[in-house]
Amino acid sequence: AQRVTQPEKLLSVFKGAPVELKCNYSYSGSPELFWYVQYSRQRLQLLLRHISRESIKGFTADLNKGETSFHLKKPFAQEEDSAMYYCALGDRGSTLGRLYFGRGTQLTVWP
Amino acid sequence: IAGITQAPTSQILAAGRRMTLRCTQDMRHNAMYWYRQDLGLGLRLIHYSNTAGTTGKGEVPDGYSVSRANTDDFPLTLASAVPSQTSVYFCASSDRRTGGYTFGSGTRLTVV
Numbered sequence: 764a765q766r767v768t769q770p771e772k773l774l775s776v777f778k779g780a781p782v783e784l785k786c787n788y789s790y791s792g793s794p795e796l797f798w799y800v801q802y803s804r805q806r807l808q809l810l811l812r813h814i815s816r817e818s819i820k821g822f823t824a825d826l827n828k829g830e831t832s833f834h835l836k837k838p839f840a841q842e843e844d845s846a847m848y849y850c851a852l853g854d855r856g857s858t859l860g861r862l863y864f865g866r867g868t869q870l871t872v873w874p
Numbered sequence: 875i876a877g878i879t880q881a882p883t884s885q886i887l888a889a890g891r892r893m894t895l896r897c898t899q900d901m902r903h904n905a906m907y908w909y910r911q912d913l914g915l916g917l918r919l920i921h922y923s924n925t926a927g928t929t930g931k932g933e934v935p936d937g938y939s940v941s942r943a944n945t946d947d948f949p950l951t952l953a954s955a956v957p958s959q960t961s962v963y964f965c966a967s968s969d970r971r972t973g974g975y976t977f978g979s980g981t982r983l984t985v986v
Contacts, residue, residue, distance in 0.1 A: 807977040866916035
């Protein structure tokens with residue numbers, strides 16, 4: 764069964780510090796992993812997609828199939844990074860194409 | 875601007891009342907979804923539709939129904955609202971050719 768685990772509900776760092784939001788997944792096929800960000804009471808926005816291998820707003824994420832992880836990293840956190848972050852798993856093996864979401868990590872960056 | 879429009883933005887509803895949340899997209903995406911977002915639980919899929927004329931149940935379908943009469947519209951109906959349906963509801967669509975997902979801005983529903 765597909766599952767996405769974000770072990771940290773809350774994460775706080777100071778501005779300029781490195782930040783890592785953890786995401787582990789279980790999936791029997793070839794996964795498609797995403798990170799979505801939700802700023803206060805706004806819609807979810809796509810932050811990263813593993814197949815694009817790009818860096819958005821200084822964030823990067825590497826898919827580690829051996830550890831089944833897709834951790835989100837940024838070397839120097841900014842206050843505007845404070846938001847809820849969701850890791851999501853795409854199921855390209857099905858005809859549905861739905862996303863399975865983790866429970867989210869609320870990141871707070873202190874000044 | 876292409877995207878998804880949800881209405882209403884927020885609603886306070888008396889328990890037992892019927893309510894339809896509207897969702898319209900103008901991107902011609904085949905697949906559409908309804909998720910509910912609850913603190914500590916993340917987003918859970920309620921119902922989905924692969925294409926116009928077809929729908930299916932997600933993880934938490936009880937108490938909800940959907941229809942997909944055309945490509946653009948995917949309304950979610952609560953037949954008889956209960957307080958446990960208090961949540962933020964997000965509509966989303968995806969283009970299976972590119973895998974891109976687009977979310978609406980959400981409907982904040984409070985059932986009292």
